[in-house]
Amino acid sequence: MMRRMTTATLTPDIAGRFARIALGHVSREYPNRLDHTMSGAADVLEPHVLHPIFYGSFDWHSCVNSYWMLARVARRFPELPETGAITALFDARITLANVATELAYIGQPAHRGFERTYGWVWLLKLVTELNAFETERGRIWSEALKPFAEAFARKLIEYLPKATYPIRAGTHANSAFAALFGLEYAAATGNEHLTELIREKSLGWFAEDAACQVWEPCGNDFFSSACTENRAMLQVLPRADFLTWFERFLPQFAAKEPATLFRPAFVSDRSDGQLAHLDGYNFTRAWHLRDLAGYLGASDPRARIALEAAEELLQSSLPYVAGEYMGEHWLATYATLALDVTRG
Numbered sequence: 001m002m003r004r005m006t007t008a009t010l011t012p013d014i015a016g017r018f019a020r021i022a023l024g025h026v027s028r029e030y031p032n033r034l035d036h037t038m039s040g041a042a043d044v045l046e047p048h049v050l051h052p053i054f055y056g057s058f059d060w061h062s063c064v065n066s067y068w069m070l071a072r073v074a075r076r077f078p079e080l081p082e083t084g085a086i087t088a089l090f091d092a093r094i095t096l097a098n099v100a101t102e103l104a105y106i107g108q109p110a111h112r113g114f115e116r117t118y119g120w121v122w123l124l125k126l127v128t129e130l131n132a133f134e135t136e137r138g139r140i141w142s143e144a145l146k147p148f149a150e151a152f153a154r155k156l157i158e159y160l161p162k163a164t165y166p167i168r169a170g171t172h173a174n175s176a177f178a179a180l181f182g183l184e185y186a187a188a189t190g191n192e193h194l195t196e197l198i199r200e201k202s203l204g205w206f207a208e209d210a211a212c213q214v215w216e217p218c219g220n221d222f223f224s225s226a227c228t229e230n231r232a233m234l235q236v237l238p239r240a241d242f243l244t245w246f247e248r249f250l251p252q253f254a255a256k257e258p259a260t261l262f263r264p265a266f267v268s269d270r271s272d273g274q275l276a277h278l279d280g281y282n283f284t285r286a287w288h289l290r291d292l293a294g295y296l297g298a299s300d301p302r303a304r305i306a307l308e309a310a311e312e313l314l315q316s317s318l319p320y321v322a323g324e325y326m327g328e329h330w331l332a333t334y335a336t337l338a339l340d341v342t343r344g
Helices: 012-023 060-076 082-093 096-107 118-131 136-162 175-189 192-206 225-236 239-249 277-296 301-320 331-339
Strands: none
Touching (some): 012 060, 012 331, 060 118, 060 331, 082 136, 096 136, 118 136, 118 175, 136 175, 175 192, 192 225, 225 239, 225 277, 277 301, 277 331
């Protein structure tokens, strides 16, 4: 287990530890939970055959988001000894041939809904990160994955107009989470159509929400529905409009109400994959609250409340990033999101 931290930041030491955790499972094929529709006996194939890049980490989306975390570590701390292993992994896996196989898989009619929308936007997040590299290798990896990202962006553009109602669950399909990473990718690639579509859908889904009851967490949440929606609206509204909306949506925030929004979730069994989600729930709330604090600014007393809550949430789950594989195969990614917030 990690020792208790005194500051909530991504240090080189922590980044190296997280990288070693991820390097230990992105190539671990089993156990494996496939999202795989079989149309016949010929489709009974091993994970590494179906997904020559993203076959490890228990499931496809966890492997993708672990690649993102490794990319973030390598870009932020290129001097770390783990960067060499990350570079070797990416060189071996992110090849044109492997991307073509992954791309062909999602192009099959039986796999139309594969990883919608959680896996889609994590792949977009990975490519957004690789686009930020200022190295030749980063450019090569980004260019290799570019067709894959473009395919998922097209899927998102096709799907969003049909999504009449938002999915507010605190798990993979959460619509606000898809909006967040979709917007990042669209901004990084100049995809104005995707930007405007996500903005319109977010406003249509959430603009009238008020006095959020925060009936969470559920027993398997790793997102706060309230915090994720709040973060999405922060991204799509002008500042003055967001502050007005925020006052309506969480009117008692300054009084730390609803209290459940600020209280660390208790995890009763970290060997249970669903219950282990609650450590992620602590991390994603910390991530959103730290970003909110930076947005509000130090002169707003709600910023201090958000930062204090984020610190408590982080400290409650950081010791458990590793140790049980049901959390170990993904929690370092969400801890990285929470520790490496850059706004403000």
